[in-house]
Amino acid sequence: MFRCLATGAALAAMFALTPPAGAEEQRAEVIHWWTSGGESAAVKVFADQFQAAGGTWVDTAIAGGANARTAAINRTVGGNPPTAMQLNTGKQFDDLVENDLLANVDALAGSQNWKAILPAAFLQAVTRNGHEYAVPVNIHGQNWLFYSTAALAKAGTQPPTNWDDLFPALDKLKAAGLIPLAFSGQQNWERNLFNNVMVGRGGHDLFVAFWGKRDVAMVKGPEFRKIAETFKRLRDYVDPGSPGRNWNDATNLVIQGKAGMQFMGDWAKGEFTAAGQTPGKEYGCTVLGDHGIAYVMGGDVFVFPQLKDASQKKAQQLLARVLLEPDTQIKFAQKKGSIPVRLDVDTSTLDDCARKASGWIHDVNAQVPANEMLSPPALTGAIQDLISQYWNDTTMTTDAFINKVANTLTQPF
Amino acid sequence: MRIGSRLSTHLALAPALLIALVAYCGAMGWTIWISFTNSRMLPSSVFVGLRQYSSLATNERWLTSVQNIAIFGLLFIAMALVLGFMLAALIDQRVRAESLLRSVFLYPFSMSFIVTGLAWRWLLDPTLGIEKVGHDLGLAWFRFDWLVRPERVIYTLVLAAVWHAAGLVMAIMLAGLRGVDPEIWKAVRVDGIPAWRAYLFIVVPLMRGSFATAVILLAVSVARLYDLSVAMTNGGPGIASEVPAKFVMDHLFERGNVGLATAAATTMLITVAAVLAPLMYWQYRQPARRPL
Known part of the structure; x- marks a missing residue:
């Protein structure tokens, strides 16, 4: 089709x-x-x-x-x-x-x-x-965290500022009976979420080492493992309807206050605007970083x-x-x-x-080039398959994921 | 006179033959050649031997796709045949409102796989469809979330595809059943053979042609299965419902990996040829009816 x-x-x-166009017409x-x-x-x-x-x-x-x-x-x-x-x-x-x-x-x-x-x-x-x-x-910007002010108030929690803050906030949202994390379970958004975790926890250098330099030693190190585990942990906070959902439907869950937060690029603002909401009032936006702001552009x-x-x-x-x-x-x-x-x-x-x-x-230190600026589509796609498998397949261990990623990075693309 | 008419027949067929040769065989040859090169987004002519095939053989998404199409193909063809035949046998009992029932059962086939996929996606979505209805009725234990479970999702594709194709099989089978000589049924009644035995051992063997037609039609839709997977699950959750045609399309366009995509397409071509060729040979070897 x-x-x-x-x-x-x-x-x-x-x-x-x-x-036929006029000769001098531009x-x-x-x-x-x-x-x-x-x-x-x-x-x-x-x-x-x-x-x-x-x-x-x-x-x-x-x-x-x-x-x-x-x-x-x-x-x-x-x-x-x-x-x-x-x-x-x-x-x-x-x-x-x-x-x-x-x-x-x-x-x-x-x-x-x-x-x-x-x-x-x-x-x-x-x-x-x-x-x-x-x-x-x-x-x-590709790594924004959008949150519903009303949902956070209902759960009695503040907007998180780093990744360690995030999980208690998600727990409170869960306890309040809301969907903690609005998620659109399609492959490219699974990769985007992984990228958000990677740049948030690992910062600029690690992100570039992964997508740009294909640094296998880094992938096998403790930092990358922590990133993979954080990513997988987020899975406990999405709802059963998330697989296959469109990103804008996930944004709508935040707009309606049914869900607390969503990781998404700034194009999501279009949805909030269309629903008559303004940033700083009905919803908020922030970027989580363990090493200061790392903004994926x-x-x-x-x-x-x-x-x-x-x-x-x-x-x-x-x-x-x-x-x-x-x-x-x-x-x-x-x-x-x-x-x-x-x-x-x-x-x-x-x-x-x-x-x-x-x-x-x-601020040069805050700028992180996006995934597609660092890696060719063929490599991005191959890694995306692995991220998607790791997210969805509950039997896939972190070790297996890391090994497969390391293998893929060494292939010629 | 005879030679002249044969010549004009050949002349009339020539354009079609030319198109078939250039468009089909030419494109096929080109695809096979490209699969031996290191092409990325654009075709290149750097020969790399079987490298694309060896990376295909270790590509987990491709292996999952192949496994999925095998499961899907077997279940889909078997279930569509059984269900279609049963519907046809049912309608063949001279039921009332036969034409209405026939239309109802054939109706799904008039929809595209995209529409079928979307409709079933909504029906099977646990937060929108059947499971939610169960919960709304107070059945809190009710669970039907195969669509979002990686180990089950492929069966939901089978379900939707069978729903889509069963009516077509019914139509083919009904035509076959109507072709069965009424004398046979009379003999069956005289001998007191139970109806199920009559169907299984007398009527079904008589309908080999109908079955072969149905199997080939169904097998073709298995090989080109693409849009249903795209509309229903987009290959997900994860890569659990990926199929070979989708692998080819994604790598051809979005991922700019033409070499790998053509290697996959070539593998599909060989497989399809290996499966379909004996089937068609068998069908054509059937004693042909005398042409008028």
Whole structure:
């Protein structure tokens, strides 16, 4: 079905392209997967800003990140590339760069002085062999803990500040007859929860050692064992309905006060906002860290396939410039729930959680690059299978899990 | 005249043959070739021999998928055949409202696996469906949470798939039953043979063709089982309800591991060929009816 959807969307896109464009018109067909309410409002900011700058935005939205990436990459490989396509900040475009399918944006990076305005990890994430190949557009924090103020009050507990505080709070929620931890038992969220524990207990260096350096010795050490055990212990605090649940349904349990807390990325704020709740009032947000704040930052980028047509190339340059303009950045972040990727914009108009995060991204010690910036999708997927098995299979021991993880890290990906 | 008509037949079939050769055999050959390379997100031509196959052989998710499809395939085909045959035999008793019943039983088949999967997911979800109804009725001991138990979840897929396919089997079997010579039933009655023995030892052997058709149709839906698993459990809990086709799709696209995905696809192809070929051979060897 997904293949059909993707093919259908690609076909639709082809037809959308057919009408002849004026030679001097700067027309940009953009493939992205921002289709939910808040997301499409956000991407409209890009479209409007691009139109205002004299371009013509041709929207090709494809539901589902994997579908959109597949369609865009297939078209690029097949010789009919879009003007621009969305990917996640990270290694998703490694193969495209290696096969010389992407145009670099070095000129823009120089003129906008990316070295000064982007967090180092993000500049590194878009750079291959000394060239910049993607325009980062936002920062999403992936390790937030959202909690319902009402549920915590009912259980008579304070919001936790570190991982040791967390468990007594969960126990109190359980005793109060609530679901302590709202959880969406799908593989990628199981991995995200594991990552949250890993970065919270192990800090920046351990997280990078795991996903980036594939440090087997560390995996066999005591710290990683503690992380694995903490992760498994969380399983006692989820409800029997959690397997297979969607992340937004889990968020809704917190919104309704049926569940106490949820670990999720900042995109969950969209759900709270849609339910008319504001951070600091009905719900709160925090990041747990045993070694101070370690904020896992991911995000989205746009890449620009190699094109022959001169007017298309101009459109690419114009679009790339518009995406990173301060005005675009702040308007986009307000709608999307993310924070601007530029360090030099005024974030006072953003919500409580986003303002907290804006502070952290100036602190090099607090910044942790996201999973997908450190490891290729094939390795991420293989580890994800193991995490998911460990979480769901009650007979799998921590030793067995650690051994399998260590084995997988040594395989060639 | 004869030669001319044969030529035009061949000419008429040529486009179809060409499409079959290029699209099916060509894609098949390409897939097999790619499975011997180190392709990641994009196909590459660096030959690595059987490396993808050896990593497939130790891949726990793949092994689970294979085990699942074996359990699913056996149970699903057996249960769908038995249930379908029983429904057909029931309807064949000239019951009242036969056409209504036939439609009711055939109805699930008109739904896609995605719809089937979602409906059963809600029914079996312990916090929404059957278990919750039990609890609401005051039966606190009632437990039906197979959907969220890794060691049981595969049977819920069988349940949903049998519900989906039993009506189709019934339709095929009913056609077969209606083809049984009424004289045989008369003879059975005269000899006083119990109905179950008559069905088991006389009617079933007469319906070999119907059974072969049903088995092949069911076997095909086993091999391509994908959407039901995606809609119902998305392979979970953990990797407990993963199936081979989903392994291929996930690795092909989301995980950018084309080499491993094509190795898995090739393995599937060989397995399917090994299972289906004898079955089809057996069916075609049946004494063919004289063409009109």
